[in-house]
Amino acid sequence: xxxxxxxxxxxxxxxxxxxxxxxxxxxxxxxxxxxxxxxxxxxxxxxxxxxxxxxxxxxxxxxxxxxxxxxxxxxxxxxxxxxxxxxxxxxxxxxxxxxxxxxxxxxxxxxxxxxxxxxxxxxxxxxxxxxxxxxxxxxxxxxxxxxxxxxxxxxxxxxxxxxxxx
Numbered sequence: 116x117x118x119x120x121x122x123x124x125x126x127x128x129x130x131x132x133x134x135x136x137x138x139x140x141x142x143x144x145x146x147x148x149x150x151x152x153x154x155x156x157x158x159x160x161x162x163x164x165x166x167x168x169x170x171x172x173x174x175x176x177x178x179x180x181x182x183x184x185x186x187x188x189x190x191x192x193x194x195x196x197x198x199x200x201x202x203x204x205x206x207x208x209x210x211x212x213x214x215x216x217x218x219x220x221x222x223x224x225x226x227x228x229x230x231x232x233x234x235x236x237x238x239x240x241x242x243x244x245x246x247x248x249x250x251x252x253x254x255x256x257x258x259x260x261x262x263x264x265x266x267x268x269x270x271x272x273x274x275x276x277x278x279x280x281x
Contacts, residue, residue, distance in 0.1 A: 147192025179225025
């Protein structure tokens with residue numbers, strides 16, 4: 116709360132602003148901080164959130180595919196970082212999650228995607244790898260390919276093996 120000289124009552128500081136004790140006015144919270152109505156100080160945006168304007172009463176959630184691990188102002192509370200290829204995050208995340216084997220995650224992914232037939236991936240893949248010639252993968256979301264049996268062959272990226280002709 117604050118008051119002007121000679122006034123008989125105190126006013127409540129508006130949201131997005133702060134006024135220290137015995138103050139005669141109020142000040143806007145800087146970028147990366149926020150304050151509720153009546154606040155005596157501003158607070159850094161919590162982890163997973165940010166803001167880019169002054170005088171804010173809340174912070175925005177980091178978008179999917181981004182994250183903010185800091186709640187102490189280390190990055191100024193004004194931005195979220197992009198998840199690298201091979202990782203993903205949901206909205207409001209404080210970290211990125213590594214894609215599981217059989218899935219891939221391009222940079223800034225908000226989810227992991229299954230590798231299609233004829234391909235595979237290891238943990239942390241940013242893209243799927245085609246099965247090598249002589250191997251195949253007939254299912255989606257797999258971590259490896261299978262060798263073709265004797266008498267069968269396949270080209271790179273095959274979902275099945277073909278019978279060799281005599």
